[in-house]
Amino acid sequence: xxxxxxxxxxxHPESRSEDYLWxxxxxxxxxxxxxxLRLVLKLEGERVVDADPEMGYLHxxxxxxxxxxTFNQYVxxxxxxxxxxxxxxxxxxxxxxxxxxxxxxxxRGSYIRTIIAELARISDHLLCNGAVGLDTxxxxxxxxxxxxxxVIYDIFETLCGARFTNSxxxxxxxxxxxTPLVIEKIRSFLKTFPKTLDDMERLLNxxxxxxxxxxxxxxLTKEEAINRGATGPVARASGVTRDLRRDEPxxxxxxxxxxxxxxxxxxxxxxxxxxxxxxxxxxxxxxQALENLPAGPVxxxxxxxxxxxxxxxxxxxxxxxxxxxxxxMSNRGFEVPxxxxxxxxxxxxxxxxxxxxGDGNDQAYRARCRPPSVLHFAMFPHLIRGHTLxxxxxxxxxxxxxxxxxxx
Amino acid sequence: MSSPxxxxxxxxxxxxxxxxxxxxxxxxYGPLEYSVYRGQxxxxxxxxxxxxxxxxxxxxxxxxxxxxxxxDYLEYRGATxxxxxxxxxASTTSNERLTVRAFVNDPEPAIASVxxxxxxxxxxxxxxxDMFGIHFTGHPDLRRLVMPEAFTAHPLRKDYxxxxxxxxxxxxxxxxxxS
Numbered sequence: 337x338x339x340x341x342x343x344x345x346x347x348h349p350e351s352r353s354e355d356y357l358w359x360x361x362x363x364x365x366x367x368x369x370x371x372x373l374r375l376v377l378k379l380e381g382e383r384v385v386d387a388d389p390e391m392g393y394l395h396x397x398x399x400x401x402x403x404x405x406t407f408n409q410y411v412x413x414x415x416x417x418x419x420x421x422x423x424x425x426x427x428x429x430x431x432x433x434x435x436x437x438x439x440x441x442x443x444r445g446s447y448i449r450t451i452i453a454e455l456a457r458i459s460d461h462l463l464c465n466g467a468v469g470l471d472t473x474x475x476x477x478x479x480x481x482x483x484x485x486x487v488i489y490d491i492f493e494t495l496c497g498a499r500f501t502n503s504x505x506x507x508x509x510x511x512x513x514x515t516p517l518v519i520e521k522i523r524s525f526l527k528t529f530p531k532t533l534d535d536m537e538r539l540l541n542x543x544x545x546x547x548x549x550x551x552x553x554x555x556l557t558k559e560e561a562i563n564r565g566a567t568g569p570v571a572r573a574s575g576v577t578r579d580l581r582r583d584e585p586x587x588x589x590x591x592x593x594x595x596x597x598x599x600x601x602x603x604x605x606x607x608x609x610x611x612x613x614x615x616x617x618x619x620x621x622x623x624q625a626l627e628n629l630p631a632g633p634v635x636x637x638x639x640x641x642x643x644x645x646x647x648x649x650x651x652x653x654x655x656x657x658x659x660x661x662x663x664x665m666s667n668r669g670f671e672v673p674x675x676x677x678x679x680x681x682x683x684x685x686x687x688x689x690x691x692x693x694g695d696g697n698d699q700a701y702r703a704r705c706r707p708p709s710v711l712h713f714a715m716f717p718h719l720i721r722g723h724t725l726x727x728x729x730x731x732x733x734x735x736x737x738x739x740x741x742x743x744x
Numbered sequence: 745m746s747s748p749x750x751x752x753x754x755x756x757x758x759x760x761x762x763x764x765x766x767x768x769x770x771x772x773y774g775p776l777e778y779s780v781y782r783g784q785x786x787x788x789x790x791x792x793x794x795x796x797x798x799x800x801x802x803x804x805x806x807x808x809x810x811x812x813x814x815x816d817y818l819e820y821r822g823a824t825x826x827x828x829x830x831x832x833x834a835s836t837t838s839n840e841r842l843t844v845r846a847f848v849n850d851p852e853p854a855i856a857s858v859x860x861x862x863x864x865x866x867x868x869x870x871x872x873x874d875m876f877g878i879h880f881t882g883h884p885d886l887r888r889l890v891m892p893e894a895f896t897a898h899p900l901r902k903d904y905x906x907x908x909x910x911x912x913x914x915x916x917x918x919x920x921x922x923s
Contacts, residue, residue: 391889391890392888392889392890392891392892395890395891397899399875399900400899400900400906401906403906404906435782436782438782560863562807562808562836563807563862563863563864564862564863564864565808565809565810565862565863565864565868567808567810576836577836578808578836578839583839584839674821674822675781675782676781676786676815676830676843677781677782677784678784678811678832678841678843680810687810689810689811689832691811691813691830691832693815693820695820695821696821701815701819701820702815702816704811704813704815704830706810706811706813706832710867710868710871711864711867711868713867714863714864714866714867715863743890744890
């Protein structure tokens with residue numbers, strides 16, 4: 337592996353004849369893009385002089401659909417945004433809806449959402465780091481990660497019946513309460529996962545090939561990270577100590593003890609390390625939340641007329657029946673203020689927020705999604721300039737671009 | 745939507761404590777429509793002053809541009825302006841947030857680009873141009889972001905139907921000979 341000169345030392349692309357540059361189309365269908373995105377690379381030999389990222393191949397009009405589905409229906413669409421961690425999207429969407437409607441979750445509901453959001457973070461980081469490993473030649477590492485993702489899928493399946501597109505949350509709560517079996521499965525995951533995590537770290541942290549291919553590659557300074565709107569692990573790997581779980585505590589994060597993982601190097605290796613460390617912190621959060629899981633109802637009460645009552649309430653109480661009908665009727669439903677709010681959570685990828693405009697109907701008038709992937713993909717040319725073609729996949733993987741979230 | 749009094753619900757009262765950002769803005773640009781809802785601070789600025797206001801706010805510590813977006817108020821009850829630009833700002837040091845809104849109207853909705861302030865605005869503004877057809881003056885590369893270049897409509901406008909206008913069926917097919 338040759339050493340790489342920083343981008344500043346590269347001659348400006350205009351200073352040489354365009355004839356010597358070679359244009360390479362990368363994607364939209366390529367195994368190493370992992371999703372449907374396209375890069376047009378300008379190469380001088382093996383060195384990338386410039387890159388022009390293009391997106392939109394997976395555009396499905398999610399924001400337009402959001403104006404035509406009710407707050408509870410739209411959660412199925414959020415599953416399909418960042419499909420690597422759909423639970424986190426569910427939580428983000430209903431967190432934003434509840435902010436607009438002014439609903440306060442029950443303690444048990446917020447703890448449960450915290451637990452599933454953290455499990456989603458672990459599964460997202462496993463895939464992201466696994467893919468970086470895979471693209472730089474560490475296939476075993478990827479399989480270790482994928483096996484643990486399978487365990488998390490299994491927990492989600494036990495919890496809500498769906499492995500991939502969970503649609504787990506509801507306005508004012510969640511669709512299913514934790515059963516003893518779910519808690520048992522999460523406990524056993526908490527026991528077994530640290531060992532795999534140790535193995536994974538031993539596989540790559542000091543692996544000569546991996547370190548050479550990621551250290552010093554795709555440098556992002558702190559100033560650039562802030563200016564370019566980086567959030568989440570990408571920003572934290574560049575020394576931006578911003579984590580919404582700590583800075584704007586939502587759900588149950590204020591009660592829990594965890595560290596914000598940061599690095600200062602700002603390269604692909606730092607982003608890998610931050611993600612590895614965040615998984616350990618997520619484990620700590622899940623463990624604390626699970627052992628202190630409050631008893632009581634999981635959804636807000638029937639009297640508030642926001643969460644759909646469960647079937648037992650519907651069939652055996654008059655309040656439940658009325659509440660169910662009112663929520664299901666198109667001219668009743670929620671009381672939605674004619675107002676606009678923005679609420680975001682710290683999703684695995686960065687700040688995932690929704691700007692929702694309410695107009696009195698139980699569909700959003702506008703459901704803007706603030707996807708972290710767009711801002712991260714936009715900075716890709718800045719990160720890759722001056723590096724070699726083989727670094728493209730390392731940088732792309734470390735940004736964790738998910739095209740479904742990118743294009744929406 | 746222009747005044748918070750026509751909401752169905754009672755808005756939170758404006759904070760009684762002094763707000764330094766509001767004072768600084770009003771000192772420079774006169775009285776602005778400032779409101780707080782669910783603890784979120786919002787300010788409406790005239791579109792022609794939006795760049796200066798955002799530059800001032802950036803100086804005052806709002807270093808992170810979280811999002812640039814737009815709402816089409818065509819069918820919104822009581823709305824007087826058509827497009828509402830939304831700038832979500834945050835500070836990475838003090839963790840404050842501020843929503844800046846500016847209204848623009850047909851026939852040629854345009855507003856100054858904030859790319860000189862934040863590079864993050866580059867793609868976000870391209871998306872707003874793509875989806876709403878709002879022109880950002882001074883943007884270095886105002887191309888469509890999501891929709892194909894040949895697309896003519898702006899699909900997130902409220903007068904654009906959910907199922908499209910048949911673009912999908914009339915899409916030009918590239919044969920092997922012409923590729």
